[in-house]
Amino acid sequence: MMLDIRRVAGGAQGRTAGSSYNGFAWAVATSTDDVPDIHAQTLNALLVIDGILADLGTDKTRLINVTVYLARMRDKVEMDRAWVAWISDDPAHWPQRACVEAGLAGYNLVEMVVIAAAPE
Numbered sequence: 001m002m003l004d005i006r007r008v009a010g011g012a013q014g015r016t017a018g019s020s021y022n023g024f025a026w027a028v029a030t031s032t033d034d035v036p037d038i039h040a041q042t043l044n045a046l047l048v049i050d051g052i053l054a055d056l057g058t059d060k061t062r063l064i065n066v067t068v069y070l071a072r073m074r075d076k077v078e079m080d081r082a083w084v085a086w087i088s089d090d091p092a093h094w095p096q097r098a099c100v101e102a103g104l105a106g107y108n109l110v111e112m113v114v115i116a117a118a119p120e
Contacts, residue, residue: 005019006021006056008027008052008056017029019056024117025053025056025058026114028114029046029049030048030111031110034106036107038079038110041108042078042083046082056116057118057119060093061088061090062118064115064117065095065097065114066095066097066098066114067113068083069100069110069112070100070102070109071102071109071110072109075110076099
């Protein structure tokens, strides 16, 4: 039996914001606000991640892996401040995470790609 792939609509043609298949969910988010503040953009992107994961039947406590793309690595401290406030104090819910400096489109200072456990 072929399992269905669930998809959450994205904001651009040809892409989804999230999908799930066979017990895993994937999501990607940037800030929906163009404020030039990495902390605010990170909090906003994390709220978007929360929404996508909820649409896929999972949440941040089920994260397995996160890749954070930063337009400027010097912003990592402020991004981490937002991340720590969001992720919780329980190490049992902390995913593996990596940060990479990358050229990002437009006003984006941060982009996040996550993998989570999800119901089948």
